[in-house]
Amino acid sequence: xxxxxxxxxxxxxxxxxxxxTSGDVPVGAVVMDNMGEVFGxxxxxxxxxxxxxxxxxxxxLRQAAKAKGSWRLDGMTLVVTLEPCAMCAGAIxxxxxxxxxxxxxxxxxxxxxxxxxxxxxxxxxxxxxVISGVMEEECAEILxxxxxxxx
Numbered sequence: 830x831x832x833x834x835x836x837x838x839x840x841x842x843x844x845x846x847x848x849x850t851s852g853d854v855p856v857g858a859v860v861m862d863n864m865g866e867v868f869g870x871x872x873x874x875x876x877x878x879x880x881x882x883x884x885x886x887x888x889x890l891r892q893a894a895k896a897k898g899s900w901r902l903d904g905m906t907l908v909v910t911l912e913p914c915a916m917c918a919g920a921i922x923x924x925x926x927x928x929x930x931x932x933x934x935x936x937x938x939x940x941x942x943x944x945x946x947x948x949x950x951x952x953x954x955x956x957x958x959v960i961s962g963v964m965e966e967e968c969a970e971i972l973x974x975x976x977x978x979x980x
Contacts, residue, residue, distance in 0.1 A: 834908065841858055844859070845873075845910050858871045858908065863906070869893030870888075887917060889909075890926075901924070903925045907921060910932045912934050927957065929948060930959075931961055932965050933965055933968035
């Protein structure tokens with residue numbers, strides 16, 4: 830039986846697959862409340878929109894804030910296929926997201942435990958619960974498939 834986080838991660842993986850058509854790195858994100866209602870979804874759109882800030886997490890956070898009518902996403906969970914970078918971790922903290930769930934680790938630019946740990950740094954103004962490694966193999970596989978296609 831799938832857990833709540835696995836169900837959301839499956840949705841994020843489906844969203845990530847859509848990035849293949851635009852040439853963006855396939856990362857998907859979902860913002861939901863504690864009942865599982867989705868407020869925002871996003872995939873990487875940096876190539877598609879020529880926007881360096883169009884990471885999946887940022888796209889999903891913007892959509893969720895708009896749907897909620899507030900930038901404060903208190904009590905919500907962000908599920909993302911890849912460990913957030915420093916930019917995304919900062920935005921997550923500023924949005925007051927309660928929990929971040931991610932799949933694959935980003936050993937080069939991860940800011941939620943790999944290279945840095947922005948969200949759990951005691952100096953950060955807002956502490957975020959982090960759950961890592963959810964469907965890690967599946968999340969890593971979609972990235973591997975993408976990067977192998979570039980070679």
